[in-house]
Amino acid sequence: MTDGTDESEMPAEPTQALRFGQARLARSTALVEDYVELIADLLASGGEARSTDVAKRLGVTHPTAIKSIARLKREGLATSKPYRGIFLTEAGHELAHKVRARHRLLVELLLAIGVPLEAAEADAEGMEHHASEATLAAAAGFLAARKHRPDE
Amino acid sequence: MTDGTDESEMPAEPTQALRFGQARLARSTALVEDYVELIADLLASGGEARSTDVAKRLGVTHPTAIKSIARLKREGLATSKPYRGIFLTEAGHELAHKVRARHRLLVELLLAIGVPLEAAEADAEGMEHHASEATLAAAAGFLAARKHRPDE
DNA sequence: ACTTAAATGTAGCCTTGGCTACATTTAACC
DNA sequence: GGTTAAATGTAGCCAAGGCTACATTTAAGT
Numbered sequence: 595m596t597d598g599t600d601e602s603e604m605p606a607e608p609t610q611a612l613r614f615g616q617a618r619l620a621r622s623t624a625l626v627e628d629y630v631e632l633i634a635d636l637l638a639s640g641g642e643a644r645s646t647d648v649a650k651r652l653g654v655t656h657p658t659a660i661k662s663i664a665r666l667k668r669e670g671l672a673t674s675k676p677y678r679g680i681f682l683t684e685a686g687h688e689l690a691h692k693v694r695a696r697h698r699l700l701v702e703l704l705l706a707i708g709v710p711l712e713a714a715e716a717d718a719e720g721m722e723h724h725a726s727e728a729t730l731a732a733a734a735g736f737l738a739a740r741k742h743r744p745d746e
Numbered sequence: 747m748t749d750g751t752d753e754s755e756m757p758a759e760p761t762q763a764l765r766f767g768q769a770r771l772a773r774s775t776a777l778v779e780d781y782v783e784l785i786a787d788l789l790a791s792g793g794e795a796r797s798t799d800v801a802k803r804l805g806v807t808h809p810t811a812i813k814s815i816a817r818l819k820r821e822g823l824a825t826s827k828p829y830r831g832i833f834l835t836e837a838g839h840e841l842a843h844k845v846r847a848r849h850r851l852l853v854e855l856l857l858a859i860g861v862p863l864e865a866a867e868a869d870a871e872g873m874e875h876h877a878s879e880a881t882l883a884a885a886a887g888f889l890a891a892r893k894h895r896p897d898e
Numbered sequence: 899a900c901t902t903a904a905a906t907g908t909a910g911c912c913t914t915g916g917c918t919a920c921a922t923t924t925a926a927c928c
Numbered sequence: 929g930g931t932t933a934a935a936t937g938t939a940g941c942c943a944a945g946g947c948t949a950c951a952t953t954t955a956a957g958t
Contacts, residue, residue, distance in 0.1 A: 724872025
């Protein structure tokens with residue numbers, strides 16, 4: 595009630611600008627999150643994350659992957675030694691965990707409202723980076739409520 | 747059933763790379779969509795869309811807005827004459843319409859699962875660009891079904 | 899009408915995240 | 929062990945999308 599309802603008393607620009615700014619920020623963190631999530635996956639399954647694997651899975655060339663991984667290292671999320679694989683720091687693992695949980699939640703939500711699996715996975719890949727805590731909490735609540743009456 | 751379930755027969759990379767590629771493409775079109783949507787809003791309400799207004803609403807400087815608007819012109823979505831406002835082409839109007847409908851649908855969906863209004867608006871601003879036709883159709887269906895039993 | 903403020907436009911720089919081309923190192927295979 | 933293939937790393941280019949600084953044009957105020 596304090597925002598976005600009264601147009602005569604308050605200009606629309608600031609709140610809208612904030613929203614767009616938020617979306618831009620999310621876009622810039624999306625890449626980092628994708629890389630961390632993928633590296634965590636590779637470490638969990640194969641035991642090691644090599645840059646070519648990362649590049650292949652992301653659909654980019656390996657120099658691009660290396661450059662992005664350099665950013666992860668700058669931000670204290672990953673480490674690596676020349677010609678060795680990539681590893682996640684403690685912070686990297688934490689972020690990966692958070693990102694993965696969020697991804698799963700989004701996919702579950704989409705499936706619950708009737709989106710086919712492949713579309714749900716693909717859309718979640720992009721949408722997950724823009725879901726706020728409020729939305730995640732709501733999604734979790736919605737899914738929990740659904741569990742009790744799975745019909746309809 | 748034809749994809750993403752059998753890990754022994756098919757490598758995981760291609761489908762995952764496709765998903766990431768899709769998300770990247772969506773990110774690049776997101777900016778265009780935001781601008782077109784906003785310009786359409788300004789034209790509808792104020793009657794004209796000036797570059798400073800666009801910049802203010804988006805929270806960027808005006809040279810940035812102008813550069814982005816140049817991209818819209820390149821892509822045949824908008825037109826403008828020096829020191830005059832910005833206008834949308836037929837294609838621009840069509841895109842604006844599509845984008846706005848999608849935005850509203852997403853917001854409605856978030857509200858329906860219990861997300862507060864301001865968070866729903868902010869999240870939708872980012873998520874809308876990643877929602878496929880399948881997800882939009884599912885959301886519409888879900889909301890229609892909800893209408894018949896608004897309790898719980 | 900002239901002056902001044904605001905809006906619009908242009909130029910040039912930075913960072914990010916793509917890419918290709920090339921160098922180097924590791925591993926594999928006679 | 930030497931040769932070759934693959935993986936890894938580096939260099940340098942490009943486009944997009946931010947920015948500041950400055951030029952120009954329009955509109956307002958007196």
